[in-house]
Amino acid sequence: MMVRTLELEGFRNYRSFSADFAPGVNVIYGENAQGKTNLLEAVRYLSGAPSHRARSEGELIGFDVPSARICAQLESRGRDFKVEVQLTRGRRRRMTSNGVRLKTAGELSERLHTVLFCPEDLMLIRAGSAERRRFLDQSLCQLRPRYAAALAEYNRLHEHKRRILRDWEEKPSLLDLLPEFNDRMARCGAILIHYRAHFIRKLAQFAAPIHAEFSGEREKMTLSYETVKTVEDPLIPTREIYPRLLEHQESHRRAELESRTCLSGPHKDDLLVSIDGRSAKQFASQGQTRTAALSLKLAERELHQEDMGEWPVLLLDDVLSELDQRRRDFVLRRIRGGQVFITCCEEEALDGLGEGRTFHIRAGALA
Numbered sequence: 001m002m003v004r005t006l007e008l009e010g011f012r013n014y015r016s017f018s019a020d021f022a023p024g025v026n027v028i029y030g031e032n033a034q035g036k037t038n039l040l041e042a043v044r045y046l047s048g049a050p051s052h053r054a055r056s057e058g059e060l061i062g063f064d065v066p067s068a069r070i071c072a073q074l075e076s077r078g079r080d081f082k083v084e085v086q087l088t089r090g091r092r093r094r095m096t097s098n099g100v101r102l103k104t105a106g107e108l109s110e111r112l113h114t115v116l117f118c119p120e121d122l123m124l125i126r127a128g129s130a131e132r133r134r135f136l137d138q139s140l141c142q143l144r145p146r147y148a149a150a151l152a153e154y155n156r157l158h159e160h161k162r163r164i165l166r167d168w169e170e171k172p173s174l175l176d177l178l179p180e181f182n183d184r185m186a187r188c189g190a191i192l193i194h195y196r197a198h199f200i201r202k203l204a205q206f207a208a209p210i211h212a213e214f215s216g217e218r219e220k221m222t223l224s225y226e227t228v229k230t231v232e233d234p235l236i237p238t239r240e241i242y243p244r245l246l247e248h249q250e251s252h253r254r255a256e257l258e259s260r261t262c263l264s265g266p267h268k269d270d271l272l273v274s275i276d277g278r279s280a281k282q283f284a285s286q287g288q289t290r291t292a293a294l295s296l297k298l299a300e301r302e303l304h305q306e307d308m309g310e311w312p313v314l315l316l317d318d319v320l321s322e323l324d325q326r327r328r329d330f331v332l333r334r335i336r337g338g339q340v341f342i343t344c345c346e347e348e349a350l351d352g353l354g355e356g357r358t359f360h361i362r363a364g365a366l367a
């Protein structure tokens, strides 16, 4: 998969931008606040993933313009696509592929998979479980449309159940709806757990050797799926997960009513990252946190490659400057193959990476 060309109009600080990218490494350099991250964000957006920075789509539109356009020529599975997204304030976005209207972000992600590593990803190790669920969800939504559909349905049901639990004392009749919601959430939840468990098992197989080499063979990274006691072995078939989720909900019924919060289900799950058997969240140093987060993303990239038979596009925002020379060399070796976008402040001499291009960005334009 690759982005051959990109045009931006009114996207963040880009008024009118157009570039042809290399199939290999594309280095995007420039001073602070010129638009390097914005460019990566535009590519990421084309893969159907929600922005890692914007809370609403309106934020992606230039401050003093009414609309934004992102247009790209993509190559995916041996075919070319012209994908276009139009964002207008106060309106629904409009997306097309080769002129045909697309309805969902999932349809975008069928054409372009991206793996993003950005400074905020340190939170993947450090923050609460929500960050790690977001990582699992975003990666799985790109790989498995069935997961994306189950997740959307689960989130909808969860929101309804949350409202029932919030309001039941004022409106006791709402409690009649709970069994139906619990059943449907358990059905969707079983699908989520099934996919997450297999994904994490595979991710762990890729992450272990990456992290070992990254840390100079000094550390051992392990990953496991914590299902907050709903199922002990999440690798069992979906039909066996479903009754266990129901049972768990049932045993938490009183606690949920009393706390007025939804305590049972895969929206509580976590991806446990350990280094040498200890929780990275609790014990990793700054450097270990960075290395662990990057190992996870490089493992995600290799997993996507194995799954699809094609490299996803890798977006590395501000990564190299923070690494020592040995780790830098490791990353640059490991990212060979596939298309990569790397941002940095100085024009980098990235030796040995094969054919690539460099782009100097200044104030939302090519310098």
Ligand code: ATP
Pocket (backbone or CB within 6 Å): 011, 012, 013, 014, 030, 031, 032, 033, 034, 035, 036, 037, 038, 039, 059, 060, 061, 062, 063, 064, 318, 345
């Ligand atoms: P750094 O090296 O500091 O990370 P950068 O080149 O990655 O810098 P960006 O994050 O891409 O910088 O942001 C470039 C500029 O775009 C910033 O000054 C930011 O305020 C501006 N910007 C962000 N959103 C919008 C928007 N919606 N409209 C116009 N400008 C915006």
Ligand code: MG
Pocket (backbone or CB within 6 Å): 036, 037, 038, 317, 318
């Ligand atoms: Mg930046």
